[in-house]
Amino acid sequence: MSVVSCRDVTRSFGDLAAVDGVSLSVEQNEVVGIIGPNGAGKTTLLNCLEGLDVPTSGSIDVLGFCPVKDAHVLAQRVGVQLQHAALLPRLKVGEALELFSSFYxxxxxxxxxxxxxxxAAKEKSYVAKLSGGERQRVFIALALIHDPELLFLxxxxxxxxxxxxLAMWEVVRDIRRRGKTVVLTTHYMEEAxxxxxxxxxxxxxxxxxLDTVRGLISAHGGDSTLRLTLDRPTPPTLTSVEGVSSVNSDNAVTIIRGRGAFAQNVLSHLTQAGAVVTDMTMSSPGMEEVFLNLTGRTMREAP
Incomplete structure (x- = not known):
């Protein structure tokens, strides 16, 4: 049984479908990331999975329970770190942890x-006096205090x-190593x-x-780019090399785009033509390119 399963989930606000027919599942000991432009519906979807919002239609199971009807059961097994949260202003860090410990x-x-x-040095500090990053870590500690099986971040x-x-990434990796499951949203491609x-x-x-990072890049990342400086004009026959999509010359630099083993094929072709490569760089598509190709926006435009 999947740890999280949602089927045809829709959440509408009037005529706006913030979540529109989403189906996905999360398996045990998996880290699944949800990314999307600002306003795409990822936080609304997460709220439905957490039981903080009720879908307009569709069904959701979390650890075999309904996140709304069985919230009291799931509270002991699920940890939640919200994008926006607050505590009483006169509460100290240690007091907050002690209070939340008593709930479990x-x-x-x-x-x-x-x-x-x-x-650790902030134990006796008021939460309201902490920096934004320190407060964020306090709320993460509160989400982890009961050693949950499933964590929403x-x-x-x-x-x-x-x-x-980077330190927080290690915390997530350690959670996974201990057999837990994590569902997170992020707008950092390197984090995903x-x-x-x-x-x-x-x-x-x-x-x-929905796929692995490698699968998404392979399916939606587009071409890799090979930049070469040659000792002679670019051979016109490069356009016929297997895997090559395009060849362009920019001053002394030849820019070749393609897929698969095209770079190896290009270098072999140049060797046979007697051309010498004096400089070479290669860049491969990543999640930024995947995101742009699928949504038409870069993550920098949609923080």
């Missing part, structure tokens, strides 16, 4: 958790600096590539692709 039957020791998240590292972001077993791309409320 088998909470984890919370001081080692603060150590792991790099905020909405924009996990948005407020974190690069060093803290680094953490996720599979990535779901949502656009205008619809699921437009």
């Amino acid at each position: 039957a088998r909470p984890m020791p919370w001081r080692p958790l603060l150590e792991t998240l790099g905020i 909405d924009e996990l590292t948005t407020s974190l600096d690069p060093q803290a972001r 590539e680094a953490l996720c077993d599979r990535v779901a791309i949502i656009n205008q409320g619809r699921l437009v692709a």
Whole structure:
């Protein structure tokens, strides 16, 4: 049985379908990322999976339960880190962890958790006085305090600096190593590539692709680019080389785009033609290109 399963889920607000017929499943010990432009419906979908919102139509199972009707059961087994959250302003970090620990039957020791998240020195600080990144880590600690089987993370590292972001990635990897399951949203392509077993791309409320990072790049990434500097004019026969999509010359640089083993084929062809390569660089498509090709927008346009 899948840990998370949603079938034909729609969530409408008047005439707007924020989530439009989405079906997906998440297996045990899997990290699945949900990415999409701003307003694509990924947080609305996550809210439905968490039981914080009720779908207009369709069905959702989480650990075999309905996330709305069985919220009291799932609260002991599921951890949630919201994109926007707040605590009482006069609550200290240690007090918040102690309070939340009392909500669960088998909470984890919370001081080692603060150590792991790099905020042990903030135990006696007021949550309201922390920086945005420090507060984010407090809410992640609160989501982890009961050692959940399944963890929902909405924009996990948005407020974190690069060093803290890398540390948080290790936390997620450790969660996975302990057999847990994670569903996360992110607008960092490198985060999706680094953490996720599979990535779901949502656009205008619809699921437009779901696959491994490698599978998405292979299917939707487009051509790789080979840039060469040659000791002579570009042979016109390069356009006929297997795998080559296009050949263009920009001053002394030859730009060749293609797929598969086209680069090896090009170099072999140039050797046979007696041409010498004096400089070479190659770039391959990544998740940014996949996202652009599927949604028509770059992640920089849709934070």
